[in-house]
Amino acid sequence: MSPRTKNWLTTYVVSALIFAVLDVAWILLVANPLYQSQIGHLLAPRTNLPGAVLFYVIFVAGMVHYGVRPNSPGLALRQRVTGAALFGFFTYATWALTGFAVLRDFTALVAVTDILWGAAACSVVTWVSASVLRRRLARVAAA
Template identity: 75%
Template sequence: MNHRVKNWLTAYAVAAVIFAVLDAVWILGVANPLYRSTIGGLLAEKTNFVAAVLFYVIFVAGMVHFGVRPNSTDLTLRQRIAGAALFGFFTYATWALTGLAVLRDFPALVAVTDILWGAAACSIVTWLTAGILRRRLASRVP
């Protein structure tokens, strides 16, 4: 396996673990109570775990590609975090604003909260991942 692929997969694994923990805390502590109290009637009785896993697999790949960028050794931490924040903002805004546009009684509070969470979560995950992989992110491909 070449160095670039190994860098990317390592960054993916680290980001995936961090995001899973961070998002679990978010879902249990903030999102679940907020969703139940504001859009409870829209929620499914059971979570579709296949869809949830697919979301995490795809979303973490996006965070690594647009935020961590493990093979871009010339980027500053600020540039990585800015890319991640924008990725989180745009992706969560897509979901939240679509919900606001097409779902009856979808609250603006949920939309705004989710958009802010997307930007913050991606920024935090990228910051922590980049910190853990600091040496790897700064090294040139041999």
């Protein structure tokens, strides 16, 4: 495995773990109560586990690619966090505004909350990941 690939995969694992902890807390403390009160009748009785896992696998890859950017050693932390915030904003806005546009009872409160969460979560995960992996991100071994 090339050093660049190993660097990317290490960053992916670290970011995935951080995002998992953060998102579980968000879901339990904010999203579930909000969704139940606003759009509870639209929710499935159980989470579709394969769909959820696929979302996390793909989403974290995007966050690492557009936010943390492990193979860009000269990138400032501010640039990494800004890229992540934009990635989170656009991806969560896609979901939330589509739901708001096509689902009869999808509320503006849920849409706005989700969009803000996407930008904030990606920013925090990128900031923490980049801080934890600071030395690794400062150098990229030649492939």
